[in-house]
Amino acid sequence: MREAIRQDVFAVPEANLVPAGCWVLRKTLPTTPDTWLNTLLVTGNGTDASSSNAGDICTIHSPELFDSIEDGDVGLVNGRGSVRVILSRRANHNTVLVTERCDNRCLFCSQPPKDRNDDELLMQAAAAIISFAGNDVIGVSGGEPLLYGDAFLRFLEIVQTHAPETGLHVLSNGRAFADRYFARAVAERLESPVVFGIPLYAALAEVHDTLVGAAGAHADTVRGLINAGNAGIPIELRIIPTQKNLQELVPLLELALRCFSGLQQVSVMNLEPTGWARANWGQLYCDPSLYADQLTSMVRQAEAAGLPIALFNYPLCHLPDTLHPWAVQSISDWKNYYPDTCSGCTMRPECGGFFSSSQGQFHQSPRIIS
Amino acid sequence: MMLPFNLEPLSDSRYFISNLAGFHRVVARETLELLAEQGDGVLDAGIKQDLARGLFLADSSAGEEAGVAALASGYARRLTRDLAFRPTFMIVPTLRCDHTCRYCQVSRAALGAAHSDYDLDARRIPQVIDLIARLGTAPYKLEIQGGEPLVRFDLVQAIYDEAEARLGATDFEVVITTSLSLLDDTILDWARGRRVVFSTSVDGTEVVHNRNRILPGDNAYQRVKRGIRAIQRQLGPDRVAAVTTVTKDLLAHPEALIEASQELGLTELFVRPVSPYGFAQKSGTGTYSFDDYMAFYDRLLSLIIAHEAAGGQLLSEYSGKIHLQRVFQPDFNGYADLKSPSGFLLDCVLINYDGKVFGSDEARMLQRVNPELDLSCGTVDHFDPAANPVYHKILKESLNAVHPGCEQCAYQPFCGTDPCQGISEQGEPVGDKSRSAFCQYHKRMFSYLIDRYYRDPEARSVMESWCHA
Numbered sequence A: 001m002r003e004a005i006r007q008d009v010f011a012v013p014e015a016n017l018v019p020a021g022c023w024v025l026r027k028t029l030p031t032t033p034d035t036w037l038n039t040l041l042v043t044g045n046g047t048d049a050s051s052s053n054a055g056d057i058c059t060i061h062s063p064e065l066f067d068s069i070e071d072g073d074v075g076l077v078n079g080r081g082s083v084r085v086i087l088s089r090r091a092n093h094n095t096v097l098v099t100e101r102c103d104n105r106c107l108f109c110s111q112p113p114k115d116r117n118d119d120e121l122l123m124q125a126a127a128a129i130i131s132f133a134g135n136d137v138i139g140v141s142g143g144e145p146l147l148y149g150d151a152f153l154r155f156l157e158i159v160q161t162h163a164p165e166t167g168l169h170v171l172s173n174g175r176a177f178a179d180r181y182f183a184r185a186v187a188e189r190l191e192s193p194v195v196f197g198i199p200l201y202a203a204l205a206e207v208h209d210t211l212v213g214a215a216g217a218h219a220d221t222v223r224g225l226i227n228a229g230n231a232g233i234p235i236e237l238r239i240i241p242t243q244k245n246l247q248e249l250v251p252l253l254e255l256a257l258r259c260f261s262g263l264q265q266v267s268v269m270n271l272e273p274t275g276w277a278r279a280n281w282g283q284l285y286c287d288p289s290l291y292a293d294q295l296t297s298m299v300r301q302a303e304a305a306g307l308p309i310a311l312f313n314y315p316l317c318h319l320p321d322t323l324h325p326w327a328v329q330s331i332s333d334w335k336n337y338y339p340d341t342c343s344g345c346t347m348r349p350e351c352g353g354f355f356s357s358s359q360g361q362f363h364q365s366p367r368i369i370s
Numbered sequence B: 001m002m003l004p005f006n007l008e009p010l011s012d013s014r015y016f017i018s019n020l021a022g023f024h025r026v027v028a029r030e031t032l033e034l035l036a037e038q039g040d041g042v043l044d045a046g047i048k049q050d051l052a053r054g055l056f057l058a059d060s061s062a063g064e065e066a067g068v069a070a071l072a073s074g075y076a077r078r079l080t081r082d083l084a085f086r087p088t089f090m091i092v093p094t095l096r097c098d099h100t101c102r103y104c105q106v107s108r109a110a111l112g113a114a115h116s117d118y119d120l121d122a123r124r125i126p127q128v129i130d131l132i133a134r135l136g137t138a139p140y141k142l143e144i145q146g147g148e149p150l151v152r153f154d155l156v157q158a159i160y161d162e163a164e165a166r167l168g169a170t171d172f173e174v175v176i177t178t179s180l181s182l183l184d185d186t187i188l189d190w191a192r193g194r195r196v197v198f199s200t201s202v203d204g205t206e207v208v209h210n211r212n213r214i215l216p217g218d219n220a221y222q223r224v225k226r227g228i229r230a231i232q233r234q235l236g237p238d239r240v241a242a243v244t245t246v247t248k249d250l251l252a253h254p255e256a257l258i259e260a261s262q263e264l265g266l267t268e269l270f271v272r273p274v275s276p277y278g279f280a281q282k283s284g285t286g287t288y289s290f291d292d293y294m295a296f297y298d299r300l301l302s303l304i305i306a307h308e309a310a311g312g313q314l315l316s317e318y319s320g321k322i323h324l325q326r327v328f329q330p331d332f333n334g335y336a337d338l339k340s341p342s343g344f345l346l347d348c349v350l351i352n353y354d355g356k357v358f359g360s361d362e363a364r365m366l367q368r369v370n371p372e373l374d375l376s377c378g379t380v381d382h383f384d385p386a387a388n389p390v391y392h393k394i395l396k397e398s399l400n401a402v403h404p405g406c407e408q409c410a411y412q413p414f415c416g417t418d419p420c421q422g423i424s425e426q427g428e429p430v431g432d433k434s435r436s437a438f439c440q441y442h443k444r445m446f447s448y449l450i451d452r453y454y455r456d457p458e459a460r461s462v463m464e465s466w467c468h469a
Helices: A013-017 A063-068 A120-132 A150-162 A180-188 A205-212 A217-231 A246-259 A288-304 A321-326 A340-344 B029-038 B045-053 B061-083 B122-135 B149-167 B185-192 B206-212 B220-234 B254-264 B290-309 B318-328 B361-369 B389-396 B419-426 B437-455 B457-468
Strands: A009-011 A021-026 A038-043 A058-061 A073-077 A082-087 A094-097 A137-141 A167-171 A194-199 A235-239 A263-269 A309-312 B006-009 B014-018 B024-028 B088-091 B140-144 B172-177 B196-201 B240-246 B271-273 B348-351 B356-358 B376-379
Touching (some): A009 A063, A013 A058, A063 A082, A073 A120, A082 A094, A094 A120, A120 A137, A120 A150, A150 A180, A180 A217, A194 A217, A205 A217, A217 A235, A217 A246, A217 B061, A235 A246, A246 A263, A246 A288, A246 B045, A246 B061, A263 A288, A288 A309, A288 A321, B014 B029, B014 B437, B024 B437, B122 B149, B122 B348, B140 B149, B149 B172, B149 B185, B196 B220, B206 B220, B220 B240, B220 B254, B254 B290, B271 B290, B290 B457, B318 B437, B318 B457, B356 B361, B361 B419, B419 B437, B437 B457
Parallel strands (some): A021 A038, A038 A058, A094 A137, A137 A167, A167 A194, B088 B348, B172 B196, B240 B271
Antiparallel strands (some): A009 A082, B006 B014, B014 B024, B348 B356, B356 B376
C-alpha cells in the first residue's frame, strides 16, 4: 500500500489487553461515562497516564494514535494489538460496516462477502454512530445492509432517535426494495437526511446479472429502485463502467431518467483495485478514454433533465477537459494518494488523485493534460 | 417476450415504435414481422438486446415483471410531470391594436375604440399581481399580450412596477408580445435595466410580411425591422425573438424566411402554420393543406442545412426543436401544446383586459367567437376554475393516452392535446382525430423529423445542435 493521506490503523502493542470491539477514544477523562460505548483513554507524550483502568475505562499509551485523533472518535480494537479509527472527526468521510453477508457476488466487490453470522455488527454500528454524534453524513456499508430486514428498520429508528444530527448514506444493492412494503416501511422511518446509494450496472438484465454474479438481481434492483423512489426514499444511483457494460451506460441513464423517481444524483465511479476487482482486473478495467463519448453523452442527458451527475474516482488527467467540471474528489482520505509525478501538477488541488491500492498492474499512470 | 408498444410507419419500410415510458426505436418492417409471427427468439442478438434496453422485450418472466413495472413507473413520471401547475401568467392590457392583420390570431379591437371597453382598468393591476403571487412560485413568467400592448405602455409599466414590488425584483421575467410598431426610445430606455424581452412576428420578407400584417398608412415590415435592430443594438441580441406564421404567400418561398432572418440578425426561427383561431378561419388566408405545409418545412430545413454547410451561422427552428426534445429529452415538457394532460390552465393563466381569467390564450379567443359560452375560470378578484364545469371536463378529457386515435399512436408519449382547438373545430375537446388539425400537424411534424433524423446524418447533426444549444 502507498502511504495514504490519513492513516487509520495503528499498532499499539498494549491494546492486545483491551477487549476487542468498538470503543470511544478519549484524550481526556470524561466527566460522565459514554452511554453507548466503553471508553478507551488514549495517552500521548506528556499526558498523565495514572488514571488507568477505572471501571469500564481502559487506557493505552500511544503518542502516534493520540496525535491522530480527536476526543470522542471511535476506534475498533481487534484484540491483537491494533486500533483502527473507524469514525474520525478529521476524516473527509466515515463509514461503518454493518455486515459482510451479501446476496450479490459482484465481480469487482471491494469488500468480498462472508457467509458467517455477524448480526452483532449492526447494533455495534448503531452504538458507534450515536456515540460519535457527528453532524456529517456517515456511510453505512456491507455486505448488503438490507439483508437485516426488520432489524434494519430498528437500526434506523435507534440511530435517528439518538443521533438526530447525523445523516446516513446507506450502500445497498436495492434488491430488498423489490418488496414495496419494505420500501414503504423504510421510507416511513426516514427523518434525518438518509440517502441510499444503489448501483445498477446495465439496462440489459443479463449484463447486470453477470457483473453482480446473481441471476435475477437486475429484475429485483430495477423494481427496488422504482419502489424506493416512489416511496420517497432519496437515491444516489451508482454506475461502475467496466469492459462488460460500456454499451449499457447511455441506455442505463435513459432508463434512470425515464423510469426512476427520487434520484438525487447519478454517480459514475471508476473501478477501485480492491477486493475481487484485483482478481478480475484484466477482464473488467476499462481506460476512461475508451468511453469518454459515453460519459459526455450521459453528462449532457443528465444535465438536460436537471439531474446532478458526478464522476467519482477519476484522476483529472484520465478525463477529457470537457468532463473536468463533473469530476469530484471522492476517494476517502485513508485510501487516497498522489503519485510523485503529480507533485508538479497545477491541477492537483482540484484533482481526486488515486487509490492507494492503485499500483503495479493496477496503476494507470498520470498523464499530461494537454 | 414482447412488452407493449405502438408503431407508426416511416418512409422506406421502417417503423417508429414507442412505449408508455417514452422509449423509442426505429426498426425495419421485417423485424416487426418476425417478432409478430415467430417471436423474439428468431431476432438477431444485437437487435434483440437493443429492443430489450428500451423495454420493448423482456428476457424472462422476472424481467417481464420488472419491465412492466418500469413502463408503469415511466408513464406515471410523465403524467406527474405534465400535471404540475407551473403557469405562464398572460396579461392583456388592451385589445386595441394598430394593425389590421388578415389572419389576426388574437382577437383585436380598433385603435380608436373606447378605452373603457377594451383596456384593462389600471386600478385592477394590484389585484392582477396579487393573483399571480398567490398562484405562482418564483421565478414567475409574465407575458404581456394584446391587442398591441404598447398602445398602453403606461399599463405595461404599471404592471412591471407592481410585479417588482410584490414578486421580488429578480424573481420574475416579462415577455412583451408586440409588433414593435410603437417601439420608441422611451420604451427602449425603460426596458434597458429591466427583466424584459420582446417577442414579435416576422412573416417573411417585406412583401410577404406586409401582405398579411397590415399597418394602415405605414409599412409593418420596416417598423418591425427597425424595432428588432434597435433592441439588438441597444439591449442585446437575447432580448428579442420572432415567430413566423406561415401564410400561403410564404409557403412557396421558404428562402424568403432565411433571407429575412439574415436581414434582421435573428438566429432562431419559430415557424407555425396559421392557427385556426380568431379571424384566421374566416378570412380564408390560411387555406392550405398540411401536406403543403410539410413540403414547406422540408425545404426550410434543407435551406437551413445548406446555409450552415456554406459557412453561415447555424439557424435553429423552435417548433422542430420542441418536437425533438419531447422525443429525445426524458423530462422535457416546456411547451403547453405538447403535454398530456394538456397545458390548459396548468401552463397558463390568462388575465384578460376585462378582468376575466382564462386557462389559455386560445380559450379567450374561443370566448370572443362564442360569446354564448362561458370559458372563463372566474375573474381576477374571484379565481375559481372549479366553479366552471367546462374546466373540469377539459382537464379530465385532455389525457391523450385514452383518446380514440391517440391510444395506438406511436407519437402519443411525446404529443399532447389542445382541447380548445377541439372545441373550436368539432364542438368538443376530444374530437375525431382523423379530422383534427392538431393531430395532422403534430403527427406530421414528429414523423417528418424522426424520419429525417434517422435517415439524413447532416440533418441529424443540425437537429442535435438545436436541442443542445
